Amino acid sequence: MKQPTPLRDLPPLPLQQASELIALSKYFLPGEDLDSMRRRLAQALARCEADPGAWEERFYHTLHYAFPxxxxxxxxxxESFKPNVSTINCTVSRTIEDSMAGIMGAASEAALTLKAGCGIGYDFSTLRPRGAQVSGAGATTSGPLPFMDVFDAVCKTVSSAGGRRGAQMxxxxxxxxxxxxxxLAKRQDGRLRAFNLSCLITDDFMQAVRxxxxxxxxxxxxxxxxxSSQLVWRRWPLHDTDYTVNERGQTACRVYRTVRARDLWDxxxxSTYEFSDPGFLLVDEMNRMNPLWFTEHIRASNPCGEQPLPPYGACLLGSVNLASLVKNPFTPQAQFDFEAYGEVVRTFARMLDNVVEINGLPLPQQREEIMRKRRHGMGYLGLGSAMTMLGLRYGSPESVAFTDKVTQRLAVENWRAGLELAKEKGPAPILTEEFEITPALLALRPELAHDGYAVGDRVPGRVLHARYSRHLQRIAEVEPQLVAELAEVGARFTHATSIAPTGTMAASVGNNASNGIEPSFAHSYIRNMIVPGEKAKRAIRMDSYELLAYRQWADANVDPDNLPDAFRGTAAGTDPREHIDVQAAAQRWIDSSISKTINVPSDIAFEDFKDIYLYAVDNGLKGCTTFRFNPEVHQGVLVSEADLANTVYEFQLADGSRVQVPGNAQIEYDGGTYTAANLYDALKEGFYGRL
Structure with missing residues (x-):
C-alpha cells in the first residue's frame, strides 16, 4: 500500500478564550486541548485499518483541516470515560404506529436514542387527527399534538441527566x-421547546398555492x-395493512375538510415570521433526489434538517474547515488550495467511514441501518470566512460560483474515495443486493423501461444507485467514468454529503469560523451559550475567525467596526435571496440536504418575507428556515448588539412593582449574572419561578 503523505502545515492560530471555553465544555476530555483531542481521534479512527500506524498519522494531519x-x-x-454513548449525530424514529402501544414504544426508543447523545426526528403524520374515532375504545383521539408533548417531556427529562441538550425534529x-x-403549537410559552418543527411540503400543495x-x-x-367518504389519493407513510394502496404507492385518504391553499401557506x-417556527421540508424533492430512491421513502429529518432519513435511519457527520485552506488571505494573491482540499476530502471520507464501525447506536434496527448503508454526511464550515479571506462578498455572483465549485469538488472526491474504499473493503451491503422492478419504480424512473427493464426484473442495488439516482446522474455530467465504475463496483457508502449547521463546532474548535454554509454572523458580537448548571444562557463575546486571521496575518490592530470591504459579507449584510442563491449552488451537489438559517432584518415587511420561501422552492432547495429577531418570543444563540441594546424588557418583582431595562443590561439573579434578555427568556420559558 502506498505510504500516505502528510499535508502542508497549518499556520497556528490559537483558540480565542471563548472558543476554548466552549470546546472544554463540549468536546475535550479532562486534561485535553485541541492537539491532544486530534491525537485521540486519529488513534481511535485508525484502529479499523489494516495498518493503523500509517493511517493514524495521516488522520492526525487531516484533523487540522477537518472536524468530525x-x-x-x-x-x-x-470509552473509559463514557462507555454507553454514540458517535452518531443523526437518527430518525421508526414509523410511529397509530396505537397507544406504537406511540409509547416509539417514545421508549427515543429515550434510549437521546440518552446515547443522538438527535432524532419523527413524522407524526401517521397519528390520526383530533376527534377521530379510536377503534375498540368508544372514544376519540386527541390527535398528534398531545402525543408530541409526551416526546417533548421525554427529551427534556433524558437530556437533563447528561452533558448535551436533547434535540428533536x-x-x-x-x-x-x-x-x-x-x-401554531410553539406560540404557547414553553411548549415543544425540545423540538424544531417542519411542515412536510409536497409538490401538489405548492401547485395549489400558485x-x-x-x-x-x-x-x-x-x-x-x-x-361513505370523499376520497383522494396521496403518498402517505404505510403503517396499517387495512389501508388501500394503489400500484403507484398512493394511499386512499378520507377528506376531512378543505381549505384555501394560500391561506394555509400564509x-x-x-408563524415563521413571528416565531421562527415552523420551517419546511420539501418532501417530494427530498425523495426525488435520494440516491436510495428505489428502496426508501423519507418522511422526516434529523433535528437540523441536513439529513433526511428513513425509519431507523442513522448518519454520522463531519465538516471540512474551508477557511483553513485559504492561501495568502487578504491579498491580491489569495487563493483556495483545491489540491490540498481534494486530499483532505478523500482522507476524511475514509475516517468517517471508519466511524460506522464504532457507531454505539442503542437500537439494533439503527445499527442494522447504518451498517447496511454506511451513510455519512460530509460538509464544510468556514465558507463565509473563506470568502472574506479570498476577497469575495457572500452572496455575490463570484461567491455563488465559488460555492458551486467547492461543493462539486466535495461531492466528486467523496465518490472517488467511495469507489476506492469499495475496491479495498467492499461496497455498502445494500448495493450488493438485488431489487425487483415494480410498477411504482417504473413510474418514478421511466428511463428503466427505455433501457429494457420490465416489471419483475431484478437489478443490483449498485446499478439503481449509480445509474438511475438523480444525484449520481448529476455527478456523471462532470465525472462519467467515475459513475460508470460505481455502477460496476458499488460505493463504500450510499450517501456522502450534507451540510450541517456546525454552530458549536465552528465556534469552538473552528475558532469561530463561519458555521456551515452561513456567512459570519458578525465580526465581533455576543454569543448566547448554554452552560451546564446555569439556568439562563451566558452571553460571551466572540470575534470571527477571519478577524483573528486578519489581525495575525496583517499584523495590525484593527477596529471591528471599521474593517476593509472584504468583511462586509455578514449575515445582516446579505440579502435573503442571496442566501438562497448560495444554498442552491451547494444543494446541486449535495446528496442529502443543507441546514441553513437565513437571518432576515427584524423590520422586513411580511410580503417581502414570505416571498423568500417561494424563491427557495423555485431554486430547488429541500428545506428552508429563517430567523427574524423577535424579543417577545425568544433569544437566539446569536443576537446583534444593536437589537439587544434597542430592546427593552420588563420584569415584575416580588413586591408587584415593575422595572424596565435594555436587553444588554447585566442583572444579578439567583447567584448568577445574566443579560436582561437572557434572563427574561429563561423566566418566560419556565426555567425559573416568578421574580
Missing part, C-alpha cells in the same frame, strides 16, 4: 387535518370509510 461532528469528537476513543404532512394546530386552489386535509381511510409564513 460533535458526537465523534466528544466520544470516539473516550417534529414533522407533519401539509395535508394532515391537524396541520394548523401544528403550525394556482390559488383549494387544498384537502386528509387522513388514510379505513375500510368502513371507503364507501399561516405558515406568519
Amino acid at each position: 461532528a460533535g458526537r465523534i469528537m466528544a466520544n470516539a476513543g473516550a 417534529g414533522c407533519l404532512e401539509i395535508g394532515h387535518p391537524d396541520i394548523e394546530a401544528f403550525i 394556482n390559488d386552489a383549494e387544498w384537502s386535509l386528509v387522513f388514510p381511510a379505513f375500510p368502513d370509510e371507503m364507501e 399561516l405558515i409564513m406568519h
